[in-house]
Amino acid sequence: MPTANAVAPPRRQALVNAQIAAALDEMADLLEIGGANPFRVRAYRNAARTVGSLSASVHAMPEAELDDLPGIGADLAGKIRQLATTGTCDLLAQLRKEASPAITELLKIPGLGPHRVAALRKALDITTMDQLQRAAKDGRIRSVRGFGEKLEKEILQATAARVDQARRFKLADAAPVADALLAGLRAVPGVDQAVAAGSLRRRRDTVGDLDLLVTVRHDNDVVAQFVSQPGVRQVLAHGHTRGSVILDSGMQVDLRVVPRESFGAALQYFTGSKAHNIALRRLGQERGLKINEYGVFRDSQRIAGATEASVYRSVGLPYIEPELREDRGELDAARERRLPRLLELADLRGDLHVHTKESDGRDTLQRMVEAARERGLKYIAITEHSKRLTVARGLDAKRLAQQIDEIDRLNATLDGFTVLKGIEVDILEDGKLDLPDTVLRRLDLVVGAIHHRFDLPRDKQTERLLRAMDNKHFSLLAHPTGRLIDQRAPCDIDLQRVVRHARERGCFIELNSQPDRLDLIDTACQMAKAEGVLVSVDTDAHSGPELDFVRFGVGQARRGWLQKADVLNTRELHELRPLLARTMQV
DNA sequence: GCCGTTTTCGGCCCGACTGTTTTCAGTCG
DSSP states (O other), X not given: OOOSGGGOOOSSSOOOHHHHHHHHHHHHHHHXXXXXXXXXXXXXXXXXXHHHTOSSOGGGSOHHHHHHSTTOOHHHHHHHHHHHHHSOOHHHHHHHHHSOGGGGGGGGSTTOOHHHHHHHHHHHOOOSHHHXXXXXXXXXXXXXXXXXXXHHHHHXXXXXXXXXXXXXXXXXXXXXXXXXXXXXXXXSTTEEEEEEOHHHHTTOSEESEEEXXXXXXXXXXXXXHHHTSTTEEEEEEEOSSEEEEEETXXXXXXXXXXXXXXXXXXXXXXXXXXXXHHHHHHHHHHXXXXXXXXXXXXXXXXXXXXXXXXXXXXXXXXXXXXXXXXXXXXXXXXXXXXOOOBOOXXXXXXXXXXXXXXXXXXXXXXXXXXXXXXXXXXXXXXXXXBTTOGGGTOBOHHHHHHHXXXXXXXXXXXXXXEXXXXXXXXXXXXXXXXXXXXXXXXXXXXXXXOOSOTTOOHHHHHHHHHXXXXXXXXXXXXXXXXXXXXTBOOOOOOHHHHHHHHHHHTOEEEEEOOTTTXXXXXXXXXXXXXXXXXXXXXXXXXXGGGGGGXXXXXXXXXXXXXXXXXXXXXXXXXXXXXXXXXXXXX
């Protein structure tokens, strides 16, 4: 993650949260390679994580407020302030001067940690990936104390295959792989339970590797079978209780085997996040308890571990949902008995962003209605693209008027289900909408979105969205940042300003459930909630089956602490209409 | 570098696996 490139000098010197976090991580890497106090290194990593998961912009925070953040004291607050305003800080500049910044890249090679990287620099003056590869080819690595032939060979392979590394997989791509592997594990004799843990269970938008957990009724060779199954490209580790492989797809899968009585402790442990677990174990420590993947222990006596709830209970806490386990305040909330009751799929009554064949969807209006009813929904909004988006056969005013009439006719035949009349109107570069008010005013809701000029500077892009919301017919801002996972970075916008403007104008913000969007992300959901703006969890479905994407949106919403009351489309239709009408009257 | 109903110093999460060793350090999750 931390690379020298991640903090390349931006146009203006100021850095946003993610860049500040990357800079802090880079300092941690450089300090670690330099042999600094490991706890000092940890302080920088903790600060990086804290800054990276903040929903508010560091840039706008006074130093005293920074100082109040957990794990950030006066010193780090000063460095963060310097990074935020000038783009660098004295320590970072000094560390980069002392060691080639490229040296942090070497930490990404499996098997190379800070000590070995430092040893290679000392013995062979290696500070870049190229130098490392050459040394491995020449057989010079093995001469360094602590290195051998095998490690040298692995380093050579890893440097050659670097393109394939550090890849993350979309949740929607990883989930079926996990399901198939789990089915295989359950078929192994002696296997009791097989479940997925890790970031998949926490419903992160992307998954770095799969963590699978198995309990066994009796001793068996489940790890041996796991590592030798078809589809495994490389075996990274193979022990009695743990196996680790890389699949042909490049995805890493880690398998852990624990006894049945440890299931809860192991599931808790391997679900993570790492930061959550560290904080939890610290709580245990304060009570004289040791928490590990086998249970909770007082001295050598085991006092909990069969269920996850028993682990949390041992430190005086209620059960914490996996999606919340990021060390973003959930432990405090648990202690104070104010954990949110998270949104559930069954809470949703409708979907406010749906396409049909009329623009770029694949199913007819009738088919989309049937698909929605089959899934227990009470309403959907048909929101085709507007005319600017010609590649999607966007509707002009005339075609939209025809669709409005068609929906009116259809609604007259429906019982217990309603089709809302909408549009996904393009927000033009100047913030105007792509269709005239004369037709927009006939709609139940106007969903607005950006589909071009993603590259505007922050001020202009933000203004563009604010102006769009100033239109009295505007209801809902769709996929607000426009990001596509692995393909397109989020637009540079001041999201907090956008959300506040939405509140003032009586508008709403979408959480788009398409697996490559998941936009808003979790921390942005938290921010919307804090600002009192309802989030609409929609699918943007382009076919009936895509309505099922909503489960990914619900996962992201749960990660954002959203409850039923925080979500617009949990409202029954009679509750929804006044909310939409209010936006239309502004 | 941070932090404190065991406070201003002395702590800071825990275990499996690997490779290079000959009892263990380093890495990883």
